[in-house]
Every structure is written in C-alpha cells, then in structure tokens.
Amino acid sequence: MSDTWAANAVLAELSVFSAKEVISLATGGVHTVLNLLDRFPKRYEDRRRFDAFPTQASSVAVCLRGVVTDAARKGFGGRSGFYEIVVQADSGISFSENSITCRWFNAPYISKIIAAGHEIILYGKPKEQSGKLIIDHPEFEIIKETGEGSVHVERIVPVYKNISGITQRRLREMVFQLVNGVEKESLKASVDVDESYPRAEAYHEIHFPSEMEQTSAAHRYFALEEFFKLQLNVAWRRRQYEKQVGRAQGKKMYLLKEFYESLPFDLTEAQKRSVREIIGDMRKASPMNRLLQGDVGSGKTFVALCAALLAVDSGAQVALMAPTQILAEQHYITFRKWLDPLEVRVSLMTSERSEDGCTEWSRKPQIVVGTHALLYDHGVFDDLGLVIIDEQHKFGVEQRGKLIQQGVMPDVLVMTATPIPRTLTLTIYGDLDVSVIDEMPKGRGKIITAVRANAKVSDVSKFIKQQLKEGRQAYIVYPLVEESENLKAQSAKKEYEGWQKRLKPNEVGLLHGKIKGDEKEAVMQAFRSGETQALVATSVIEVGVDVPNANIMVIYDAERFGISQLHQLRGRIGRGAHKSYCILVTKSKQPEALEKLNVLAETGDGFKIAEADLKLRGPGDVLGTQQSGLAEMKFLEYLADVELVREARRLADEVLQSDPILENYPELRAELVESEIPSS
Ligand code: ADP
C-alpha cells in the first residue's frame, strides 16, 4: 500500500483493483484515478454516533445501527412476495421500541445478502403501518469487520451513487485507497482558486471529512472551481462577441425625437438611462448584446420602441420576437399605435395570423413583430439590423441564435420581466450587458396583496361587484391542474358560468388555452374596450396583457403557481391610477405554501421575489434543466451565493486579462464551450 499514482493514471494499467472491478468502473464512466476522486459523495453518515431507534414515523431519514434478529421471505412468492427483516438496536434489550422492520419488494437478491445475525447499518425514512414501524427499501450496509482503522465505521463515512457491480463498501474502500495514495502534486489545478487550501486536502476532506463542518469548506472549494470554469466560458464568449464587427447605427435620431415628442408622458429616469445605454451600444461597431430587465409595467416596451426607431433611422429592419400569440399581438398594437403616425411600416407575423400594417405598401416592413414564426426565413428581412427578444428565458439559446443569424451581426436586445437575481446576471446571463428599469412610471396606483385561506365565494364576489360598480375591471384566475386541455377548458367554463351568475348584470369573458387565434383576440379586445368587466382565465393571461382599468385580480388555488409566476400575474393590475387589489386564495395549510404567498403579500419588489424564489425552490427548478451548461453542474445550489459567484468571475477575468487566448492554459482552453455566435 505504499504505492502512489498520478491523478491521471489509468486504472486498467495499475494493479490496484481486480480486472473485473476495473471493467465495472469503466462501465460506470470511471477510467482514471481522478475520475473516481471526482465522484463526490451524495451524502455522509456520521458513524461515530447513530440515531436512536425511532418511535414514530418520520419524514427525515434516520441512520441506525443494529443486529438482524429475524429475516424471512413473506407474501406469496412471485410478484407479491417480499423479504422482511427485523433489526434490533445493539443494546441487547429487546423492547419493541428498539427494533424496526425493513422490507424489500421485487428484490430477491437481498435475501442472499442479509441474514439473521448480521450487524447492519440502515438508512431510510420510517413509516407506520399496522402498528409497526417499517422502512421499505432502506439503504443498508452489513458491517463485517470490527476493529481499528476501519474505513466504514467509527468515522464520518461517504455514501456514493452506486456503480453497478461494486458494493457501496467496496467503492468506499477504493476511494479511500486512491485518495490516500494519489500523488498530491498531480492533483494541482492549472488555476488555483484558493491558495490557502491545498487541493489534495480538499479531495481528502470531501471524501473522508474529519468533521462535518469540513465538508462545507471542501464543497465550497470545488464549487468555486466549477463556477470559475463557467465564468471563464462566459467571459470568453463575451470577449469573442466584442471582437465581432457589427454595425454602427443610431447616428440619426430623427424618428426617435419625433416619437419622444409625441409621447403624452415623459420617460422615467430609468427608461432614459436604459435608452442612453442602448444608444451607446448601437453606435459602437461591435454588436450590442444587452439584457433589459424591468418588472412588468415598468415600461420596457417604450425602451424597445426607442431602440427600434434608431435602427429604422439607420435604414435597417427590426425583428421583435415574443413567446406567445397574445404578447405578440399586444406589442403589435402598441407599435402600430405609436409608429403609424410616424409612418413607420410595422407588420405582424405569427403562425396563426400575419398582418401588414398597411396593405398598399410596396416596400418591405421596417419592423416585424411576431412569435416563433419569425425564426423561419420568409424573405421579409433584407437587412435585419436589430433583434429584440421579449421574455428571453422562454426561448432557448438555439432559437435566439436562429433569429440573429437572419441578419448580419445585428444588434441584440433581450427583454425580460422576470427579475433575474444578481447571481444569475453574473453567470448564465454574464455575456450580456444589463440595463435595469428599477422605477415604475408615475401615477401608478398601489397594489394591495392579501392572502385569504378559504375565502368565501360570496365575500369575494361582493368585493368584486363593488369595484365593478365603480367602473373598474377584474381578473379571476384559476390554475386548473387537469391533465388534458379539454378537461381544463371544461372546468374553466364551469367557473365562468358561476361567475356570470354571481356578477350579474356585469359581462364576463372567458379565456383559456383551448381558445385560439381570432376568438382569443376578440375576448381580449372585449375586455380591453370595457365591453366585458371581468375575465375568467387560466394562466394564459400571464404576459402581455395591458388593461390599466383592471384593478382586481383574484387568484384561486394560488399556491399551485410558482412565486415568480404569481408576481407576473399580479403585474397585470396596478397599471392605472386606481388602487389595485390582488387576492391570493388558497385551501392549503402547508407552511411552505403560505410562506410563499406571504412573500408576495409583503413585497412588490421583483428582485426580492426572484431571490426568494431561488431560495425556496432552488436553481434547478427555477431555471429548468434546459438552461445550457447548467444541467451538468455539480454545485448548482451555489448559484444563490453572491460572494462565490463574484469571486469566480474575478478569477476568470484575471486569467483572461493575463492570457487572453489561454495560451498557457491548454486544459482550460479545451473545456470552453464553442460560442453560439456565428463567426461570419
Ligand atoms: P412593460 O413592457 O415593462 O411591461 P410597458 O412598456 O408595456 O411595460 O408599459 C406599461 C404601461 O405603462 C403602458 O400602459 C405604458 O403606456 C405605460 N408607460 C410606460 N412608460 C411610461 C412612462 N414613462 N410614464 C407613464 N406611463 C408609462
């Protein structure tokens, strides 16, 4: 055991493990010493002290040590059979509280492994069934040796994701052997993220920590490494992009001035700042790549209009892509409203409907508003100079790239109403410059948000009717969790009929996913014009609806929506001068559900909400796994750690500053993900 190996040594060439084991490891993707060391434990067990045998069911797993006193196949064999063992605490006193039953279904091999008399360690959640405490399919380990220097007991032990053909114990022994035998020098990374913490020590502590607290230092170390690589990619991509020769546009500002003078209001300071930042970008020869963030209703559309006019004034065309039909229509209406007087040619292009702002045009549109339909080349773009993408996170990187490629290095402006926590703008959106509209237009009414558990429908309708009487309008939203769109439509219809009766003599509209195209547009139009005073809807109104007169939103079963989604929905009200009311109705008694809803009741600040969302749900759920590069990340949860993300970014910038083409870091260079930006 005095052998040492380099980290990149190939296991098949060493004689540490048997040939059979090497094959199993290889099948599990482990070929080198480092491959195995890079499989970090999924959890740890502190086997210096075990949990007491439980006396009741528990939703957290317990770790027990005991002796198998009874083991037998039960049931009728075949499919309904199972293997049952009884494990008793080591203490030797056989009270029933000191024992627990474990069962395995459809796992006949277990009976060949565990027998009465074995000393065993169990890990699982106990439940109560017919008066007994049971753990079904616990993780387990049979203790063979007793005595000094054990890898498996009397210490904090790692538990790994399984590799087929190798037991947990054996796997642990292998890692133990390698982590102690690997040459420390060979574990050094090309960029040391923390000079005060040797990397070899981090490996040792992550696998066989001396104390639980040490694991977090080790995890942080490797998280920092991972984020450093992510940041290096981002910074690299950003530098590549900046090197591209784009177009310098926005020198002429006639249309912009004319538009500005036609506005009945002044832009907010935040809007002006964003416009200035955009003008600065567009005038530069390198292409703009900017993210415009602002809460719903903060006035992003007007900033986008300014950007569009700069491009048009330079003789280029503009594409504005929105994620839904409704949102595209909404933008189209807004653009037409403000740009028709300036004689700018605007057209709409979606898969359901295309429309040219003016039929007698002999020339191509200057601005095309649309949905995904824009991604397909229809020959409308002769010279696409500006791409505006609304609700960025709903489009994949590929789609974004596809639209951008229809122009020659166009300027790109991405808009999002979903506030993005700082750590994300530093990481996944780190290649974009960011403008933030952090100020609402003046004269907005306050939104009062209240959580109501089990609100009586009569109280709710009384409140709504009162507001409708004063000339306001209301949204009534249902999450509708039915599997099929048909069932959803049916139940939306049922709710709708109920509200028609309750709100009489007011008119009520209905909107759900099954209502398509023209009909949907007609429903929206009726609500916009005030022909209908209330709108019963599923979450399809989430984005892009702008009816300033609507001041009430009642959301049923609100806990079923995500916190950010609720915030988006709520953004539909509070757009006019009237005081607005958002009522979150829930039947849930779950503390987490109420906590979530209370966050909304307490704050209207989108960034605070986004951060709460990230904390409550974790980055995986917030971002979805499709976000490029994130799915494979081991330390995704550190995305909420601003300090760490900043540090990683600083390191990445430092490296690229000193070595812009990573000449001295071939391993890092090799890991860069090829940029999505076309190089032509
Ligand atoms: P967003 O796109 O950020 O959701 P919009 O651009 O659609 O917001 O603006 C929301 C509403 O506020 C619209 O009705 C718009 O006319 C109005 N608005 C935008 N900017 C201002 C401003 N500076 N002053 C007053 N009202 C504004």
Ligand code: MG
């Ligand atoms: Mg908008």
